[in-house]
Amino acid sequence: MTVASVDTSKSSSERGALARARLLRGLLPALSLAIVLIAIAWLNPRAISYFGFSLMLNLAIPIALATIAQMFVIAGNELDLSIGTFVGFVGCVTATWLKDAPLLGVLILLGSIGIYALLGALIHLRNLPSIVVTLGMSFVWQGLAILVLPKPGGKAPDWLLAIMSFKPPFVPFPIIAALLIGLIVHFGLMRTSYGVILRGSGGNPAALKRAGWSLLKTKIVLFALAGLFGVLSGMALIGITTSADANIGNGYTLLAIAGVILGGGEFVGGRVSPIGAVIGALTLALAASPLLTFMHIPPDWQVAANGAILIIVLAARVLISRRER
């Protein structure tokens, strides 16, 4: 029996190393956020204040919500290329019908979540590549957005404006909202018993099917959740900008994908992290313009600089995951 005991002690040290590597990878999103914050503090100490954060993280809430939407899709080994234009469409509906004819607006938004659920069903039943389906849908949403609001304008409903301009004591609203989003989704996806099934559908669909679960249902639920968070993202965005534009969300597609990956998610295998995704979205929101503006990088170069930051962080992640092997 000495053999067995030697064996277990060896493997527990092995497991310790693995756990450390996983912890490191889990901390990477937080670490990258910390680095961006330190850089901002060093460049412009006055930005680190209640008012500074409220301003800098202004757009972080819609980005975080869109990232969560994308994360649900990625959890099922799919990719949503339409989330950006969908957010734009929701924005246009929010700034027009939701204000002028609330009931109709609500119905349209619920219907659009239903369409997302149907897309999930279609992708599963016909075994279609989600990239193709959602790429097609991105043009559909864009077209609908232009039909709803041919030129920039509209106005956010007052209650939405009130929510988004809420000023809690001590801690800026975007930070509280980000925390809430992260914790709620973490609980729902990582701790509930059905969340396990949703993640399992990305990890080993065949095993799930054999255990008697419906993969059609998991796909529909994941896409419907993506639709729901897409709607929340669009509404939050209009609550901040107060008026809409058909192209307002176009950049969100890639931001959302980058946020999920930055937050420790992987494209296949059901490995996602809601808290990581929210942190990833915050990092992107900060790195996107405040940091670069403080670095005196001209706006023309900011998009490219943003990409460079993304490459650096993702490269660090690859290095760490390689050590894990």
Add this chain to the structure above:
Amino acid sequence: MPEGNADIIRLNGAEKHFGAVRALGGVDFHVGPGECVGLVGHNGAGKSTLMHMVAGTLTPDSGKIGVHGGVEDNYSVSRAQKLGIRCVFQELSLCPNLSIAENTRINHASLTGFGWRRKAAALITAKLDEIFPDHGISAWDIVGDLSIGRRQMVEVARAFTVTQDRLDLVILDEPTSSLDAHTSGQLLAFVRRFVAGGKSCILISHVLGEVLRNADRIVVMRDGKVVVADAANAFDRDRLVAAMGGAEARQKIAAEIAATKPAASPLRVRARPALQKDGSELVAHAGEIIGLAGLAGHGQTDLLLAIFDAASRAKAGIEVTAPVALVAGDRQSDGIFPQWSIAENIGIRSLARLRNGLLISPQREAELAQFWQKKIGIRTPDMNNNIFSLSGGNQQKALFARALGSDAEIVLMDDPMRGVDIGTKLEVYDLVREEARNGRTFLWYTTETEELDNCDHIYVFKNGRIVANLRRDELTEEKIIQSSFGDAA
């Protein structure tokens, strides 16, 4: 069916076709309470198809299924689970991204509500403790971090966990293929206890000794039909092999090995394991087949990988004089390119030779693939099909073709025959010996003692060190077990 009421499951005249292929041609099969039924046969004999029907994952084209005496018209996985029938499939069905407790939850719809994680963890830990004492697995480990042997332990333990549904019959399809002798023994002892408690098991294994020792009744399948079914003590090894259609193979091996006496030939590998304290080292000459034995995970794979590295980059303590190829043991994660065709999977080790100018010549790649398809007998209508269109045994053959079709003079084999049927094994053994006669050197790590019969020289490993060094004529199973467990202080 006179005694049908007592049976847990009974299939009458089950038939199944996949396109033009008949997988199952009118099979009668039943399992009674309190018995362990051994099911043997080559890959493609229809065992898996039959078991998929018992588990409810496939429905027969014709034939009847009865469970606990009642006829089932709409039999399905969830129905099977309600009726107490579970299956441990050969390909692992755990989700690698989830923890062990979460994987347990997937099989138990009733594990919900407040505190489900704690309940799931307690459930699986208790079962692991029962089957594999001192398993060293925590319920919060992520499955993807576990070794393949541990994953199999979890998978087996999970099949035996009980919540609200009853449990009468567990199908174990190659349950020991990734376990070492110690844990295999624990599992089989548990199966006997389980059966003694009035429950039933179906045991599928290519290790015939396991089936002979542990089954009460043995069913032999060939070409989609049951050829023999009889009490286990009516069988011996030879009768089983004869029934499966693989007779006289073992004698042939022994005779052939005796005929080929390696003469003095050039040195190919000289390697000392990194943890070795004394002067022992592994030495391999051209034309030799060297066996690496011992319990699973005691440094055999590490040494093979070190030798593989040393071929491209000088390494202290290891001398390699010829090109090297590796046949991986965990073919799903280390061997196969899942998106590629069979031909591409074979050609990847030989790209330099397949090149035409700067590009790969598709024609030469196809030629190489065709040659090896014939030579090693890969059963597929088209080598351009995706590699996953092949059965497990044929996938492994493709990996052998990759190594043997290359310029490598030294072939490292990391327990490659795990879970491969005996027909395929015998074909590959023949091929390995033939290639060795032509001057190739094989370093062969295996967990199956029978495979060591093919080797000229055997090194036994323990805790990363060579602890014994046996010539073929000195080899006995006792000696290996003795050295593997022997001098533990």
